Every structure is written in structure tokens, then in C-alpha cells.
Amino acid sequence: MPHGKVLVAQGGGPTAVINQSMAGVVLEARKFRNVELVYGAYHGVSGIVNEDFLDLTQETSHNIEMVASTPSSALGSTRDKPDLRYCQEIFKVLKAHDIGYFFYIGGNDSSDTVRIVSEEARRAGYPLRCIHIPKTIDNDLVGNDHTPGFPSAARFVAQAFMGANLDNASLPGVYLAVVMGRHAGFLTAASALGKKFPDDGPHLIYIPERTFNVEKFIADVKATYDRHGRCVIAASEGIHDEKGTPIITQLSSQVERDAHGNVQLSGTGALADLLCDKIKSQLGIKRVRGDTFGYLQRSFMGCVSDVDQREAREVGEKAVQFAMWGNRDGSVAIKRTGFYSVDYHLLPLEAVAGKTRVMEDEFISADGTDITDAFRLYLRPLLGSGMPDAYRLRLNKVDKILNPSK
Amino acid sequence: MPHGKVLVAQGGGPTAVINQSMAGVVLEARKFRNVELVYGAYHGVSGIVNEDFLDLTQETSHNIEMVASTPSSALGSTRDKPDLRYCQEIFKVLKAHDIGYFFYIGGNDSSDTVRIVSEEARRAGYPLRCIHIPKTIDNDLVGNDHTPGFPSAARFVAQAFMGANLDNASLPGVYLAVVMGRHAGFLTAASALGKKFPDDGPHLIYIPERTFNVEKFIADVKATYDRHGRCVIAASEGIHDEKGTPIITQLSSQVERDAHGNVQLSGTGALADLLCDKIKSQLGIKRVRGDTFGYLQRSFMGCVSDVDQREAREVGEKAVQFAMWGNRDGSVAIKRTGFYSVDYHLLPLEAVAGKTRVMEDEFISADGTDITDAFRLYLRPLLGSGMPDAYRLRLNKVDKILNPSK
Numbered sequence: 001m002p003h004g005k006v007l008v009a010q011g012g013g014p015t016a017v018i019n020q021s022m023a024g025v026v027l028e029a030r031k032f033r034n035v036e037l038v039y040g041a042y043h044g045v046s047g048i049v050n051e052d053f054l055d056l057t058q059e060t061s062h063n064i065e066m067v068a069s070t071p072s073s074a075l076g077s078t079r080d081k082p083d084l085r086y087c088q089e090i091f092k093v094l095k096a097h098d099i100g101y102f103f104y105i106g107g108n109d110s111s112d113t114v115r116i117v118s119e120e121a122r123r124a125g126y127p128l129r130c131i132h133i134p135k136t137i138d139n140d141l142v143g144n145d146h147t148p149g150f151p152s153a154a155r156f157v158a159q160a161f162m163g164a165n166l167d168n169a170s171l172p173g174v175y176l177a178v179v180m181g182r183h184a185g186f187l188t189a190a191s192a193l194g195k196k197f198p199d200d201g202p203h204l205i206y207i208p209e210r211t212f213n214v215e216k217f218i219a220d221v222k223a224t225y226d227r228h229g230r231c232v233i234a235a236s237e238g239i240h241d242e243k244g245t246p247i248i249t250q251l252s253s254q255v256e257r258d259a260h261g262n263v264q265l266s267g268t269g270a271l272a273d274l275l276c277d278k279i280k281s282q283l284g285i286k287r288v289r290g291d292t293f294g295y296l297q298r299s300f301m302g303c304v305s306d307v308d309q310r311e312a313r314e315v316g317e318k319a320v321q322f323a324m325w326g327n328r329d330g331s332v333a334i335k336r337t338g339f340y341s342v343d344y345h346l347l348p349l350e351a352v353a354g355k356t357r358v359m360e361d362e363f364i365s366a367d368g369t370d371i372t373d374a375f376r377l378y379l380r381p382l383l384g385s386g387m388p389d390a391y392r393l394r395l396n397k398v399d400k401i402l403n404p405s406k
Numbered sequence: 407m408p409h410g411k412v413l414v415a416q417g418g419g420p421t422a423v424i425n426q427s428m429a430g431v432v433l434e435a436r437k438f439r440n441v442e443l444v445y446g447a448y449h450g451v452s453g454i455v456n457e458d459f460l461d462l463t464q465e466t467s468h469n470i471e472m473v474a475s476t477p478s479s480a481l482g483s484t485r486d487k488p489d490l491r492y493c494q495e496i497f498k499v500l501k502a503h504d505i506g507y508f509f510y511i512g513g514n515d516s517s518d519t520v521r522i523v524s525e526e527a528r529r530a531g532y533p534l535r536c537i538h539i540p541k542t543i544d545n546d547l548v549g550n551d552h553t554p555g556f557p558s559a560a561r562f563v564a565q566a567f568m569g570a571n572l573d574n575a576s577l578p579g580v581y582l583a584v585v586m587g588r589h590a591g592f593l594t595a596a597s598a599l600g601k602k603f604p605d606d607g608p609h610l611i612y613i614p615e616r617t618f619n620v621e622k623f624i625a626d627v628k629a630t631y632d633r634h635g636r637c638v639i640a641a642s643e644g645i646h647d648e649k650g651t652p653i654i655t656q657l658s659s660q661v662e663r664d665a666h667g668n669v670q671l672s673g674t675g676a677l678a679d680l681l682c683d684k685i686k687s688q689l690g691i692k693r694v695r696g697d698t699f700g701y702l703q704r705s706f707m708g709c710v711s712d713v714d715q716r717e718a719r720e721v722g723e724k725a726v727q728f729a730m731w732g733n734r735d736g737s738v739a740i741k742r743t744g745f746y747s748v749d750y751h752l753l754p755l756e757a758v759a760g761k762t763r764v765m766e767d768e769f770i771s772a773d774g775t776d777i778t779d780a781f782r783l784y785l786r787p788l789l790g791s792g793m794p795d796a797y798r799l800r801l802n803k804v805d806k807i808l809n810p811s812k
Contacts (some may be wrong), residue, residue: 009527010576013577014573014576014577022673024419031555040803041443050808050809050812051804051806051808051809051812052803053803053804054799054801054802054803054804055802055804056799057571057802058800058802059800059802063797063800064799067793067797067798067799069797070796070797070798071569071572071573072569072572072573072575072576073576073577074576074797074798074799075799076576077576077577078577079577092808093808096807096808097804097807123493132409159706159707159708160702160706160707162707162708163477163478163701163702163705163706163707164701164705166420166477166478166479166675166701166705166707167420167701167704167705168611169417169478169482170416170420170479170480170482170483171420171479171482171483171484171485175701177700187507192640193741194707205712219541219603267697268675268678268679268682268695268696269674269675269676269678269696270675270679271673272674272675273674273676276622281576289674289700289701290700291675291698291700291701291702292674292675292684292697292698292700294583294695294696294697294698295570295581295695295697296566296569296699296702297570298567298573299570299572299573300566300569301565301568301569301572301600301794301796302568302569302709302793303708303709304721304792305620315662319516326443329802334425387708387795388707388708390707391469391472391476391480392473392476392480393446393460393462393464393465393469393470393473393480393481394464394469394483395448395460396460396461396462396464396465397459397460397461398445398457398459398460398461398503399460401457401458401502401503402457402498402499402619403457404454406456406457
């Protein structure tokens with residue numbers, strides 16, 4: 001077992017349960033005699049290079065438990081994606097502070113950072129155990145049945161569409177909502193999980209795994225509207241044309257790009273407005289409304305899956321156990337073992353780092369605008385207990401008196 | 407007591423608890439011997455003129471209870487705002503179907519419909535009891551301490567901003583969200599109810615009760631950002647300039663108008679995008695994100711105030727009792743009697759119909775961008791039990807080693 005301090009950090013977009021993983025690391029690490037202090041990096045890797053560390057050993061267990069059930073990254077996060085030079089800076093600081101264990105909670109960019117730091121340490125002959133702890137609402141980490149954070153975000157999306165469907169049934173028209181997910185459609189597909197009655201929406205689901213064609217889209221909407229007198233649509237922010245160009249760039253040439261060169265998809269209602277305008281102008285339907293779920297879907301306070309909470313806690317705990325009792329660095333992964341049970345494995349960092357999982361074909365319907373029962377079976381247990389359920393009145397119609405023929 | 411059937415209808419925008427009021431009417435009405443049948447109009451007043459009635463007497467009590475806890479208008483709604491001629495049509499149908507009691511659950515437009523129908527019946531000497539049952543997420547009915555539907559929507563907005571504040575603290579920048587409310591700022595002001603720590607957002611709140619000035623707005627954002635390194639903003643969709651022109655119309659000349667001549671404010675992300683663009687271009691802040699809560703705030707499945715549920719049920723029950731044992735038509739109103747307790751009164755229809763309540767001055771801070779403790783005291787009990795609570799780590803900083811001076 002390497003000696004030294006433990007450092008935990010959080011990277012990328014926050015989730016509803018990312019603090020459960022942090023709590024899992026902190027509380028489990030304190031049980032090991034070779035661990036003297038547990039530090040948290042303030043705002044991810046940028047906190048490391050700036051030596052902005054919090055001493056979590058001076059935090060009460062009680063408050064750590066309360067923080068664990070609070071959404072968003074309590075240690076702060078960062079969008080920095082370190083290159084080799086940045087990782088060497090990280091390594092320098094870890095060494096100066098006598099860090100023996102480095103735990104980074106994040107997505108595939110974060111796992112790549114862990115991989116580079118791990119290699120730097122090995123090259124320098126410095127005893128450092130590096131473990132990546134999975135987190136992402138997009139569910140796009142390879143080698144995982146699913147990733148912590150996704151189930152709670154999926155639950156939000158499912159509940160949101162349950163309500164949107166009821167609203168749309170009450171005041172008929174077209175309702176479209178844009179859901180997060182640049183490359184993977186899992187979160188958008190979760191919109192279907194609240195469907196109960198045969199004519200419930202979302203009636204159409206558009207995901208990045210399938211090419212988006214505007215003409216086909218308009219025809220789909222028309223067919224649904226003709227059939228049901230209304231239409232509820234879930235569209236991923238990452239939908240793109242056959243060349244891979246995001247549909248949102250068709251709207252504006254002035255798109256914002258992040259440090260990774262990615263087009264800004266969230267934090268704007270532009271895509272929903274663009275698609276609604278198309279429906280209005282091409283189909284002449286009057287009541288067309290578009291929402292963009294935006295940051296609510298990853299940060300809304302009070303919508304969380306208890307299954308997600310437990311698993312996020314466990315990946316943190318298991319990370320410490322793998323680090324202490326194992327002999328290699330890696331990425332903790334969730335493996336489904338039953339209906340519904342899971343176990344945890346440590347994957348090689350290079351098996352996860354920088355790779356992107358998308359929705360498996362078996363989860364997508366043949367026409368590409370719906371999910372399959374296989375996806376329903378996959379996702380339902382993850383949403384946890386206490387899911388709300390929608391009821392409707394039975395249509396016991398009364399005979400007309402003034403206009404009996406109508 | 408007039409003899410005849412009972413008719414209940416729902417109008418305007420759905421809420422999380424509007425079906426509680428419907429259930430209150432249906433279940434209470436069945437207890438009275440002079441009531442043979444209880445009908446529901448399918449899609450509000452348009453359902454009445456089309457004789458689209460559901461026989462709710464053929465519905466199980468069990469299912470009515472399940473529907474009561476389901477958000478959105480189970481009977482369907484309408485945006486029709488009847489004029490005198492339309493109301494005469496309504497009256498004709500009510501007469502043909504031997505309706506003795508008419509209950510309409512809705513906002514101030516709906517109360518005006520009830521007023522006209524009531525007058526028509528009196529003029530024709532037809533024994534019809536007409537009762538308006540309050541409902542609106544905007545909380546803009548006069549004569550009411552608050553209106554059913556508002557507390558649950560307020561809870562959604564408060565929880566959304568609790569999460570948004572945590573997300574913004576984790577990845578600092580400017581976050582702005584647009585909240586529903588054309589004339590009344592109650593719902594936007596509810597964004598402050600989740601604030602706990604002194605630097606929690608929303609830091610700035612813009613409501614229709616105060617004139618919106620773009621230069622002042624930009625200066626406010628700059629001051630907040632300079633102070634906290636981040637800024638969370640709640641803006642009402644109804645903000646307007648000193649002439650009363652909605653800020654959203656500054657964006658586009660092609661705005662959609664409804665049957666009432668109102669500009670479409672919801673179902674588009676345009677206002678949030680406009681304000682974010684202003685901040686980006688004038689302050690040069692890179693990370694600026696805008697969300698529009700849209701239909702989620704009135705229909706999200708799984709975010710409801712239990713206080714709101716109980717009161718929505720009771721206004722429905724009381725409406726029936728007032729109709730059966732009283733001798734006049736009217737609008738049921740909630741009166742606060744203690745901290746926290748309420749009672750119900752029947753107001754004259756003309757005291758409520760077509761009038762709009764806005765936020766009282768005592769609820770708005772002197773600078774116009776925050777709420778007062780009076781508002782906090784007013785709103786907190788309405789949000790109900792089980793409100794989530796946010797926790798944060800204590801900042802026990804570790805001494806720097808490589809750059810001790812920084």
C-alpha cells in the first residue's frame with residue numbers, strides 16, 4: 001500500500017449524486033490506517049494545479065452525509081481538459097503535497113486525465129494510486145452498464161415528459177422539448193419511461209444515434225398530429241444531419257465553442273425555437289410550444305433516484321477499496337448482475353478514457369423515433385422507488401341533446 | 407336548493423393540483439340528495455357549447471382520487487375566452503341538459519365567464535347556481551391570500567433555483583432563467599425561497615411589477631459578478647420597459663398573439679437568449695447560460711406542495727357547500743387566518759372577475775431586484791412539507807507549498 005494523503009476531485013458537469021461518490025471516498029478512506037489526511041481539490045484539476053485544497057479530515061461525518069444528498073459538485077468543478085503539460089503540473093503538486101492516492105470523479109475526459117497522471121507517476125517512479133470514479137448524466141462511458149448521475153437525470157426527464165404529456169392532452173397542440181446529450185441519446189430516450197396509456201407522449205423521439213432529416217421530421221409530426229390531434233416530441237440537443245453537422249448550427253453561424261472545440265448546445269433555447277418555427281411554418285399548426293430542459297435536468301433539487309444515490313456512494317467506496325487492496329490503477333465500473341442487482345469492477349484506464357458509448361441498436365426502434373421494450377427493461381430499475389404515476393378519467397360520454405348527430 | 411345536474415369544468419392553464427378541485431366538487435356533490443348526476447365538460451367552455459360532457463357519476467371514487475393527485479386538467483382545458491354571445495350558447499346548453507349547478511375551475515378569465523353566465527341565467531329566470539373555483543399558478547386573483555396551483559409551481563421554481571445555484575457555484579459564470587408570470591411576479595419571486603447561505607443565488611430577481619431597464623440590468627449583473635465571481639438571475643417572462651412594452655418584443659417583430667391579444671411569452675427560449683446575449687456582448691463574460699422553465703413549472707410530475715393539494719381539494723368541496731347552502735353565486739376565495747391556517751369565503755363574482763392582482767409593495771425590496779422577509783414569511787408555509795435542503799462543505803483550506811504567496 002502506498003503511503004500518503006488521499007486526494008479526491010470532481011470534474012465536468014455536476015449531477016444529482018456526484019457528492020455521494022465524494023462522500024464514499026472520504027468516509028471509506030478514513031478507515032485505513034495508512035491514510036492520515038483526506039484532501040479535496042477545489043474546482044477539479046484547476047484546483048490541483050493552483051494548490052487549492054480543502055482538508056476534508058476537518059469536516060464532520062454528519063455534514064459529509066448532508067452534502068452527499070445535495071446535488072451538484074460540492075468541491076466545485078472545472079471544464080479544463082488537461083493536456084500532457086497540464087498533467088505534469090498536476091503530478092508536481094501531488095508530489096509536493098505527498099499525495100499517495102488520487103481519486104477523480106468524472107466522465108470520459110476526466111478518466112483520460114487520470115490515465116495521463118497515472119502514466120506520469122509510473123514514469124517518475126512515484127508511488128501514486130490513481131482511480132477514476134464514473135459520473136455522467138449522458139450515460140456515455142464505455143464498459144459500464146450505466147453511470148452514476150444518469151438514473152437521476154433520466155428520472156427528471158421521464159417525470160418532465162409525464163407532466164408535459166398531460167399538459168399537452170389538456171391543451172392540445174405540438175409540444176417539443178430539447179434534452180441534453182451531445183453524442184448519446186440515453187437521456188432523451190428516458191422521456192418515454194413515463195408513458196402509460198396507449199396514446200401517451202412523447203410520440204416522437206429524436207436521438208443523435210440516428211441522422212436527423214428535417215423533411216422526415218415534419219412528416220412524422222404531421223402523421224402524429226393527424227392521428228392524435230396533438231404531438232409531444234423529445235429531441236436531443238445533439239441531433240445532426242447526415243454529415244454530422246449539428247442541427248443547431250443551421251440556425252446561426254455564431255455558435256459558441258468550448259475548450260474542446262465543441263459547439264455550445266445547452267444554455268440556449270435556440271434549437272427548440274428553430275424546430276418549432278419549422279413546424280409552425282410548414283404545417284400551419286397554431287399551438288406549437290418548445291421548451292429546453294437545460295440545467296434543470298442535471299441540477300434540479302428534489303428529483304433523485306434512490307438506486308442512483310446508493311450506487312454513486314458505492315463506486316466511491318469501491319474506488320478506495322480497489323486502491324488500497326489492489327495493485328493497479330483503473331476506472332471503477334458498474335456491472336449489472338441480475339434484475340436488479342449490480343457489482344463493481346476495476347477496468348484499465350485506457351479501456352474507458354476518452355471513449356464514448358452511444359445507445360445500442362437493440363434499444364432503438366426500427367423507425368428510429370421510439371425506444372424498444374429492451375430499453376424500458378434496462379432503464380426502469382435505475383429510476384428507483386416512488387416514481388409518480390398518472391391517472392386519467394374514463395370517457396363515459398353523455399348523449400348530446402341539441403346536436404345529437406355531431 | 408335548485409334541482410338538477412351538477413356540471414364541473416376546468417379552464418386556462420393546467421396546474422399540479424387542479425384535479426384536486428375537480429375531485430372535491432365531484433365527491434362532495436354526490437353527498438347531496440338533490441343531485442342526480444355529475445357531469446364534467448370536456449375541454450372547458452368549448453366542451454359545453456359542443457355538448458361534450460362526461461358522466462362523472464359513472465367514475466369510481468378510487469379513480470377520482472388517483473386522478474386528483476395527477477397534475478394537469480383531467481377534464482381537458484381551453485383557451486377560449488367567451489364573449490356574451492358565447493356565454494348565451496353556454497347557457498342554452500346548460501338549460502337543455504337540466505344543469506342546476508355550474509362550477510368552473512379557472513383564473514380571472516374563467517371567473518368572468520362564470521359572471522356572464524350567472525347574469526344570463528338570472529335574466530332568463532332560470533334557476534342556476536354558478537360558482538367560480540380559483541386556480542392559477544400566477545397567483546394573480548384578487549381577494550385571495552393565494553390561489554391553488556401557485557404553491558406547487560412556486561415550489562418547483564424554488565427547487566429549480568436551489569439546484570441552479572449549486573450548479574452555478576460548481577461551474578461559475580452567469581445563469582439566467584425565465585419564469586412564467588405575465589403581470590404578476592409571485593412565481594419569479596418564489597425563486598428566492600431556497601436561498602440558505604449568504605451568497606446563494608438568485609442574486610437578482612426581475613419582476614413585471616418594476617420597470618426593466620437594460621442598462622440597469624447589465625450594471626446589476628456586473629456588480630454581482632464582481633462580488634461573487636458568479637451570478638444567478640431570475641427573470642419574469644413579463645418584464646417590460648417603462649412604456650409597458652414586453653422586453654421580448656425588442657427581439658422580434660414577429661411575435662405570436664393569443665385570442666386575448668396577448669403576446670406569446672411561454673414556449674420559446676427567446677427572452678433568455680436575448681438577455682444572455684446582452685450580458686455576453688456588454689460584459690464579456692464567457693460562461694453565460696440561459697434556461698426557460700417553460701411548461702415544466704406548471705406540469706412537472708412529482709413536485710407538488712401538500713398544502714396546495716389540501717387547499718385545492720377544499721376549495722372544490724367548499725364550492726359545492728356554498729352552492730347548496732348559500733343563496734348566491736360567487737367565487738371561492740382563500741383567506742389566511744393564522745400561521746399557518748386558512749378559511750374559505752365566497753366573494754361576489756364581480757369582485758374577482760377580470761381583475762389582476764400583482765405583488766404587493768411590501769413583498770419587493772427597495773432596489774426592486776430582491777424580495778423582502780415579508781414575502782418569505784408569506785410564501786414559506788404554502789410550499790408544504792418535505793422541502794429539500796442544500797448543504798455545503800466547510801472551506802478548511804490547506805496551506806500551499808509550491809506557491810505559498812498565491
